Amino acid sequence: MKWGIVGTGKISRSVVADLGSVRADVVLVHSRVMKNAERFAEEFGVGRFTDSYEEVLASKVDIIYIATPFATHYELTRQAILAGKHVLVEKPMATCAEEVEELFRLAEMHNVFLMEGMWMKFNPAFRLLLREVVAGRIGEPRSLRSSFCMPMPEEGSRWNLHGSPGALLDQGIYPVTLAHCLFGAPNSVYAVGRLRGDGLDLAEHFTLEFDAGRFATGSSSMIDLGEASAAVSGTTGWIVLPAMFWATTSLEIHAGTWERIMHNPERVDIEREGYGYVPMLREVAKALDAGWREHPVHTAEHTLAVFRTLDEIRRQLVAADGQQR
Amino acid sequence: MTNTVRWALVGTGFISRQIAPDFERTENSRIVAVGSRSTENASSFAGELGIERHYSDFTNLLADPEIDAVYLGTPTAVHSEQVMQGIKAGKHVLVEKPLAATHSEALKVAAAAARRAVFVMEGMWMKSSPVYKALLGDIRNGAVGEVRSVRDSFGLPPLPRRTAPTGSSLQDRGIYSLTLCHDVFGPPIRIIAGGVIGEDRLDAEVHATLEYDGGRFAHVAASRGLR
Numbered sequence: 001m002k003w004g005i006v007g008t009g010k011i012s013r014s015v016v017a018d019l020g021s022v023r024a025d026v027v028l029v030h031s032r033v034m035k036n037a038e039r040f041a042e043e044f045g046v047g048r049f050t051d052s053y054e055e056v057l058a059s060k061v062d063i064i065y066i067a068t069p070f071a072t073h074y075e076l077t078r079q080a081i082l083a084g085k086h087v088l089v090e091k092p093m094a095t096c097a098e099e100v101e102e103l104f105r106l107a108e109m110h111n112v113f114l115m116e117g118m119w120m121k122f123n124p125a126f127r128l129l130l131r132e133v134v135a136g137r138i139g140e141p142r143s144l145r146s147s148f149c150m151p152m153p154e155e156g157s158r159w160n161l162h163g164s165p166g167a168l169l170d171q172g173i174y175p176v177t178l179a180h181c182l183f184g185a186p187n188s189v190y191a192v193g194r195l196r197g198d199g200l201d202l203a204e205h206f207t208l209e210f211d212a213g214r215f216a217t218g219s220s221s222m223i224d225l226g227e228a229s230a231a232v233s234g235t236t237g238w239i240v241l242p243a244m245f246w247a248t249t250s251l252e253i254h255a256g257t258w259e260r261i262m263h264n265p266e267r268v269d270i271e272r273e274g275y276g277y278v279p280m281l282r283e284v285a286k287a288l289d290a291g292w293r294e295h296p297v298h299t300a301e302h303t304l305a306v307f308r309t310l311d312e313i314r315r316q317l318v319a320a321d322g323q324q325r
Numbered sequence: 326m327t328n329t330v331r332w333a334l335v336g337t338g339f340i341s342r343q344i345a346p347d348f349e350r351t352e353n354s355r356i357v358a359v360g361s362r363s364t365e366n367a368s369s370f371a372g373e374l375g376i377e378r379h380y381s382d383f384t385n386l387l388a389d390p391e392i393d394a395v396y397l398g399t400p401t402a403v404h405s406e407q408v409m410q411g412i413k414a415g416k417h418v419l420v421e422k423p424l425a426a427t428h429s430e431a432l433k434v435a436a437a438a439a440r441r442a443v444f445v446m447e448g449m450w451m452k453s454s455p456v457y458k459a460l461l462g463d464i465r466n467g468a469v470g471e472v473r474s475v476r477d478s479f480g481l482p483p484l485p486r487r488t489a490p491t492g493s494s495l496q497d498r499g500i501y502s503l504t505l506c507h508d509v510f511g512p513p514i515r516i517i518a519g520g521v522i523g524e525d526r527l528d529a530e531v532h533a534t535l536e537y538d539g540g541r542f543a544h545v546a547a548s549r550g551l552r
Contacts, residue, residue, distance in 0.1 A: 213521035217544040
């Protein structure tokens with residue numbers, strides 16, 4: 001499979017390095033700024049570079065990896081699908097559920113593979129967490145708490161609505177995705193947050209409620225620092241994903257004896273492969289090889305469900321903000 | 326030179342058993358009596374721990390002039406009534422948490438204690454823990470900058486037990502989380518809560534968001550176990 005890389009930021013640097021580990025053939029790199037494309041191509045030994053997206057779409061690449069400012073994901077992905085390319089697009093795949101639905105509809109119509117790069121779900125420690133929960137290691141899972149609150153560097157596209165809608169889609173998508181993986185779609189959502197004057201969301205916290213009283217509390221912020229672990233509690237124990245939970249390489253399993261639960265959890269460490277993207281990239285390569293149009297770990301349905309919850313959180317933030325003004 | 330406080334322990338359950346030796350470790354407290362509704366429990370507890378006197382009648386215990394203060398380790402449902410009786414008898418009172426079952430009961434207790442000029446305190450031992458005090462000290466000293474959020478939860482693994490879990494998860498366990506939130510942030514401006522109501526109509530599980538000025542918040546949860 002021939003890969004084309006769109007965007008030359010930090011994330012592309014990590015992903016291209018990790019693509020080397022799965023023997024992917026990166027043949028083309030694109031940036032809006034020719035100089036950046038050229039420098040990237042030189043550094044990573046990519047044969048061809050361009051500042052023209054049309055050139056990428058017209059090229060012989062099989063799959064396009066898109067890691068541009070979030071607000072551009074939808075349009076670039078749409079064009080790639082229409083050009084018949086498979087697409088792996090960084091999270092958030094789009095800015096709302098409606099856009100996500102449209103992208104998957106188009107992907108199906110054009111018979112191409114489409115996935116959001118929600119690498120957390122492919123992380124071996126994360127897979128192990130889900131296996132342990134399903135196996136009943138902590139009894140019946142009852143609640144989740146997780147937060148991704150980290151002040152973001154002051155420069156960059158995150159602070160501009162043309163680049164990103166805010167913290168929820170950048171950071172909040174992780175706690176919400178984790179909640180969906182454990183409990184499915186929530187029955188009700190309660191969210192409070194802070195919007196900048198122009199509507200960019202800076203911080204939010206939320207509670208998602210599920211059947212039988214199960215719940216997830218979460219938060220995200222691009223201006224505050226917050227404890228960055230996550231914990232899943234069950235009727236007989238709990239499992240902690242140590243900070244940073246979205247990329248964790250360990251689990252702390254508080255289950256079994258009182259001593260194990262309270263004082264001395266079993267700690268499982270799993271070595272990170274590359275920058276942590278290898279497991280996802282390997283699975284994408286496998287999916288392409290098998291001719292799949294979506295990956296079972298992060299399907300269209302899963303992606304869409306998460307975005308519906310994100311939409312509802314966003315709706316409540318905007319509604320409360322409107323009342324305050 | 327401090328005087329030694331002469332204590333009566335009321336209630337002979339788990340918590341009284343836990344706390345009795347700790348009274349003895351202090352320099353300024355001595356347990357002189359124990360009370361229980363059951364004479365047998367009172368006398369065996371007294372015998373076991375070497376306590377001089379025992380009472381099966383709370384009124385008689387309160388009438389004992391050689392008792393300065395009572396510690397109430399009784400069921401939550403009788404806390405505020407027993408505290409009021411203690412106050413009326415002119416005794417100082419240390420009552421296990423929760424002090425009362427409702428806010429209005431707690432207000433009555435506070436007013437009565439002020440009138441009789443006796444000391445009344447809820448046994449919120451967490452607040453006296455050296456680690457807890459160090460936490461609040463570090464926060465005050467700006468160790469983490471401005472505090473933006475708190476999350477804490479209290480559930481315990483199910484223990485082998487004869488009966489189903491009882492009591493309010495909020496009053497028995499959530500009270501710790503809420504106390505911490507109050508110590509860090511003061512009273513919230515808004516509370517949103519959800520949970521599970523048990524067969525006894527009490528809260529078996531509670532989770533809540535407490536909101537404060539400037540977007541600060543707390544996520545708290547408590548569970549008594551579901552079965």
